[in-house]
Amino acid sequence: MTAVLPVRLLTLPEHYDLAGTLSGLAVIRNDPTVRVTAREAWWVTRTPDGPGTLQLVRAGGTLAARAYGAGADWLLEQADAIAGLRDDLDGFAAVAGRHELVRQLARRHRGLRMPTSGLVFHHLVPAILGQKVTYQEAFRSYRALLRHFGEPAPGMPDMTLPPEPASIAGTPYYLFHPFGVEQRRADTLRRAADRAAALERATDAADAVRRLVSLSGIGPWTAAEVVRASHGDPDAVSVGDYHLPNFVAWALAGEPRADDRRMLELLEPFSGHRGRVCRLILAAGITAPKYGPRSPIRSFARY
Structure with a gap:
């Protein structure tokens, strides 16, 4: 007899955007640990209780959460946070009203929420892989790393769990080369994996940032x-990003190019929600005019 999985039913706010919200769990676009459509989302991860898979299915104004694996209970308990339903939007309408475009974007994407996974290392691996490289390079490396270290997710065997910290910490840096990862990022991954338990003990976003930047190779971005x-930090701004200052400056001031200082200056009126404003700009597909040649896509696997 097939076991009946427990279901947690979550009430959704009006205009809730499941796909847009859950895509916020993906530090790298097309992250293989996240799968989303307008009506259904899957997220596979390693919880404090073990591997788990969270399934979210929308039916009208309700979101049904089911979970699989050793981490199922933990995922069900956190399901509302992961779905962005603990995101506090109080006061944001007034903040958004300080700029006409932001006001319009906030209304157009009013169903977008900031998800909170409650897990640091899961997102840290793709973030490190994304340092100073193109999206294509980062995605290729992450996919290769998952194939090497990962294992099928419970309840969703065609999705791959992220690697365990111990597996990464115990791997020599040169074995990351076939994944297209040079020694600098490989060493950063290994240091982060070695400190994963301490990182997961962060009490809030500010504490997590302090713990992260204390590690060599990890900066504000x-x-x-x-x-x-x-x-789910709505104020987190990726200082040091190659494109973001230009996108923000073009959206908020009609300036095609900017540095981090100018970006932060333009975002200051939205303090407390600066990261949310950046996400709205990205969700709207606003980009700056392109000048010059594209960055080449490299492969460290050949070196």
């Missing part, structure tokens, strides 16, 4: 990419 997903 990586920390912001992580805490936006792990803690």
Whole structure:
């Protein structure tokens, strides 16, 4: 007899955007640990209780959460946070009203929420892989790393669990080369894996950032990419991003190019929700005019 899985029913706010919200769990676009459609989402991870898979299915104004594996109970308990339903939007309408475009974006994407996974290391691995490389390079490396270290997810065998910290910590740096990862990022991954337990004990986003940037090889960009997903931090801005300052400056001031200082200056009126404003700009597909040649896609696997 097939066991009946427990279901947790979550009440959804009006205009809730399941696909847009759950995509916030993916530090790298097309993250293989996340699968989303307008009506259904799957997320596979390693919880404090063990591997688990969370399934979210939308039916009208209700979201049905089911979970599989040793981490099922933990995932069900956190399901509302993972679905972005603990995201506090109080006061954001007033903040958004300080700029006409932001006001319009906030209304157009009013169903978008900031998910909170409650897990740091899950998001830290793709964030480190995304340091100073193109999206294509980062995605290729992450997919290769998952194939090597991962294992089939419970209840969803065609999805792959992220690697265990101990597996990464115990792997020599040169074995990461076939994944397209050079020594600098490989060593950062290994250091982070060695400190994974301490990172998971962070009490809030600010504490998580402090713990992250204390590790050699992790700076503000990586920390912001992580805490936006792990803690649902609406104020996290990815300082040091290659494209983001230009996108923000073009959206908010009509300026095609900007540095981090100018980006932060333009975002200051939205303090407390600066990361949310950046996400709205990205969700709207707003980009700056392109000049010059594209960055080449490299492969460290050949070196």
